[in-house]
Amino acid sequence: MSRLFSTWYDTFMVPLEKRSFKKIRINLLSKASGKVLELGSGTGINFPLYHSLESVTAIEPSAYMIERSLQKKQKSMIPIEIVHASAEKLPFSDNTFDTVVGTLVFCTIPNVEKAIEEMKRVCKPEGKILLFEHVRMENSKLAHLQDWLTPFWKKICDGCCLNRNTVQVLKENGLEILQLETYFKDLFVVAELIKRDS
Numbered sequence: 001m002s003r004l005f006s007t008w009y010d011t012f013m014v015p016l017e018k019r020s021f022k023k024i025r026i027n028l029l030s031k032a033s034g035k036v037l038e039l040g041s042g043t044g045i046n047f048p049l050y051h052s053l054e055s056v057t058a059i060e061p062s063a064y065m066i067e068r069s070l071q072k073k074q075k076s077m078i079p080i081e082i083v084h085a086s087a088e089k090l091p092f093s094d095n096t097f098d099t100v101v102g103t104l105v106f107c108t109i110p111n112v113e114k115a116i117e118e119m120k121r122v123c124k125p126e127g128k129i130l131l132f133e134h135v136r137m138e139n140s141k142l143a144h145l146q147d148w149l150t151p152f153w154k155k156i157c158d159g160c161c162l163n164r165n166t167v168q169v170l171k172e173n174g175l176e177i178l179q180l181e182t183y184f185k186d187l188f189v190v191a192e193l194i195k196r197d198s
Contacts, residue, residue: 020183021132022049024132024188025045025046025049025132028101028190029046029049029050029101029130031130031192032050032053032101032128032130033053033098034053034098034099035053035054035057035096035098035099036050036055036057036097036098036099036100036101037056037057037058037059037090037092037096037097037099037101037122038057038058038101038102038103039059039100039101039105039119040060040087040102040105040108040109041058041059041060042065042069042104042105043065043068043069043072044069044070044071045072045103047072047073047075047080048075048076050078050080051077053078054098055079055080056076056078056079057092058082058083059082059083059084059085059086059090060082060085061085061087063084066082066084069082087102087109087118087119088109088110088111088118089118090118090119090121090122094121094122095121095122095123096122097122097123098127099123099130100127100128102119102130103132103133104132106131106133106164107161107164108157108158108159108160110159112164116169116173116175120173120174120175120195123195124195125195125197126195127194127195128192128193128194129191129192129194129195130192130193131166131191131193132188132189132190133188133189134162134187135164135165135166135167135186136164136165137185137186138186139185139186142185142187143163146162147163149162150163166189167180167189167191170191175193175194175195176194176196177191177192177193178193178194179191180192
């Protein structure tokens with residue numbers, strides 16, 4: 001991920017974060033418990049919102065994003081360890097975390113299926129997975145617009161896929177959805193999933 005993208009990311013997101021996203025994040029993160037793994041922590045937007053947890057381990061593949069997240073890490077009430085790693089290759093043992101969190105991250109992961117397998121591996125049996133993502137829309141005209149825009153959007157936004165059907169991919173890879181909410185005419189979804197003990 002480029003330094004330029006990491007520099008303007010927070011500024012670009014401010015209007016959405018102030019209006020709607022912060023409330024969505026707070027509600028989602030209130031469901032986290034125990035030892036938490038955050039995938040793709042970016043500039044650390046979630047760090048000050050964590051409460052009453054054992055610990056948070058945040059993985060982020062971009063050194064530039066990690067650099068920009070350190071100030072928010074200092075504002076957290078919970079111990080946070082930031083690890084420079086990708087979601088497709090998590091440097092943790094099996095069944096380590098009680099909760100896995102991902103917010104606006106699955107759109108940029110190159111190998112989504114591998115990331116889901118890794119997420120399942122490190123999550124404890126019956127552990128929670130909490131996601132806030134933008135996805136391919138149900139409306140066919142809007143979905144086709146997303147398809148058309150995606151090649152250009154990926155270049156501007158460091159690989160972000162506007163049209164990724166993340167919910168369908170999660171289902172296909174063996175995760176059970178306990179709760180699903182949609183926002184902005186189903187452009188964004190909030191999902192609570194569980195890793196069943198197999």
